[in-house]
Amino acid sequence: MKRHYPEKTRTTNAFNIYYIKQFGVNGVYFQDSIFVKHTASLRKVENGLDEPLPRVTSHELGHALSLPHRQNVTNLMASGTSGFALSAEEIQRARAAAGKFGWIKPAGTLLAEANRLFDSGQKADALRIYQSLALLPFETPQLTQARRRLKAGAGR
Ligand SMILES: [Zn+2]
Structure with missing residues (x-):
């Protein structure tokens, strides 16, 4: 993985997000970096977000902010669907996690x-x-x- 995120491209006061052409999965959050497959594809769900790149990026930001998978298909944290909803509890949890990153300010x-x-x-x-x-x-x-x-x- 190291060759996909050279040190000179990384910052310590933001999440590093890389869009890559070939990848085995739609996306992953790993060591303060997010990797999203340029050709990510999602299973459509009712009222889902039909834009794979922002949806997968948001899903990985959810992981960065401590959210685990939740397999309600309309949820942002469901794997591989176009769902984008978050519960009030998930929003609270993500905000609390964001507060632990010194560079994130309300x-x-x-x-x-x-x-x-x-x-x-x-x-x-x-x-x-x-x-x-x-x-x-x-x-x-x-x-x-x-x-x-x-x-x-x-x-x-
Ligand atoms: Zn995930």
Whole structure:
């Protein structure tokens, strides 16, 4: 496996994700790295995600965040299906596991950090964080403020 993930391609503050052409399985999580077969295929289930690469990547991220297999076919952690659901308990477990990685920060923590940087005049650093937060697919007053500051900063 080592030749598939040379040291120079690895980082210690993110999961390393490799998409590879030939692989015996759809994907695997191994030593802080995720390997996904470029031609991964899944057994379709009702209301499943018909996009193998993001589904398999998400499944392997689930393993990285401590989730074991669960063979309910509509579940993200089912092997080889297009299922993508997670139970409330799995979400809690994954969040708790994420908290143990020093480089994973909750959105609220990042937002507070960005606001502190912004208010102290370090706007370029703040805008970099706002840019990441702006991608989150929901609306809150705090995210609206981050998007407004990002838009204003980008227009300078
Ligand atoms: Zn698995």
